[in-house]
Amino acid sequence: MSIKLVFLGKLADLAGVSEREVDAPLDWGSLTEELDGALGDAVACGKIKVAVNGTVIPENSALAASDGDEVALLPPVSGG
Amino acid sequence: MNDVRLLDSALVPEAALARFGQDHPAAGGIASFVGKVRPDDGVEALELSHYPPLTLPGMVALATQALARWPLDGLLIHHRVGIMQPGEPIVLVAAAARHRRDAFEAAEFAMDHLKSDAWFWKRELRAGTWHWIEPRAHDHADLKRWK
Numbered sequence: 001m002s003i004k005l006v007f008l009g010k011l012a013d014l015a016g017v018s019e020r021e022v023d024a025p026l027d028w029g030s031l032t033e034e035l036d037g038a039l040g041d042a043v044a045c046g047k048i049k050v051a052v053n054g055t056v057i058p059e060n061s062a063l064a065a066s067d068g069d070e071v072a073l074l075p076p077v078s079g080g
Numbered sequence: 081m082n083d084v085r086l087l088d089s090a091l092v093p094e095a096a097l098a099r100f101g102q103d104h105p106a107a108g109g110i111a112s113f114v115g116k117v118r119p120d121d122g123v124e125a126l127e128l129s130h131y132p133p134l135t136l137p138g139m140v141a142l143a144t145q146a147l148a149r150w151p152l153d154g155l156l157i158h159h160r161v162g163i164m165q166p167g168e169p170i171v172l173v174a175a176a177a178r179h180r181r182d183a184f185e186a187a188e189f190a191m192d193h194l195k196s197d198a199w200f201w202k203r204e205l206r207a208g209t210w211h212w213i214e215p216r217a218h219d220h221a222d223l224k225r226w227k
Contacts, residue, residue: 008131009201010212054133072131078202078213079195 003065005031006072007039011048014039024067028060031071042075049074082143083156086136091160091169100156100174107153107176111183113191119166125205127163128170135161135199142193146175149189150182157190161200192222 002021012018015035022034028050035043042048050060051072057063065071083100093114101110117126130136143155153176160170171194175186194200196219203212 006131009129010203012129013212051131051134054137056134070133072133074131074134074199075201076215077196077198077200078215079198079200079219 001067003067004070006070008072009075009078011039011042011073011075014042024065024069026063026065026069026071028063031063043073047076081154082140082147083154083158084136084139084143085158086130086139087158087160088162091158091172093169093172096156096158096172097174100154100176104153104176106178107183108178109180109183110174110176111180111187112156112172112174113187114169115171115191117164117166117168117170122206123166123204124208125163125165126170127203127205127210128159128161129201129203130161131199138199139194142190142198146186146190150175150177150186151179152177152182152186155186155190157194159194159198159200189226192219192226195219196223 001024003024003026004019005022006019007015032040032044050057050063051074052065053070097112139157139159143157146152146155156172156174158172164170173187173190175183177183203210
């Protein structure tokens with residue numbers, strides 16, 4: 001029973017990995033609890049967007065991921 | 081009609097533009113823009129990362145939006161990902177249209193959105209250390225022109 005968390009941009013550096021597995025189910029509260037230190041701070045900063053299975057969700061607080069889902073944490077884009 | 085790609089190896093604008101011209105023989109004109117890795121501030125390399133479920137679909141949606149807004153024969157967006165050296169092409173946008181103004185505007189619209197509203201993350205190698213590039217306010221101001 002797990003969810004794939006994907007870290008993009010500088011979040012991947014802070015996490016030390018580009019992805020990791022976490023237990024399902026996952027909401028915004030359990031996600032921010034799961035991530036500690038500088039990574040947790042960066043994710044909680046209010047500028048991060050969240051995509052579930054390739055779709056950006058309108059509000060991070062609406063995150064409700066279940067087994068098999070892919071949750072991506074997207075910092076502000078720096079442009080092409 | 082649209083040709084939208086992410087490339088993980090060298091982008092050759094001349095070859096892509098020649099093909100695009102052949103694909104749109106009825107266009108009255110083609111406006112194109114090539115963006116390159118700017119050789120300044122001791123930048124040794126640039127790395128662009130992307131997220132496959134969002135990045136290319138977002139670029140395809142951008143091309144569709146441009147096509148709905150201007151009467152175009154076609155729009156080309158080729159964008160690099162991966163590690164690039166200063167002076168290397170990073171993006172090519174080309175718009176084929178019957179009239180020049182539509183082609184210029186559509187190409188600029190696509191570039192402004194790619195610079196600030198596309199799913200890319202960029203870092204630079206300076207003095208042997210990678211630095212993440214933060215969003216620039218100027219790019220967001222450019223985007224507002226099209227609202």
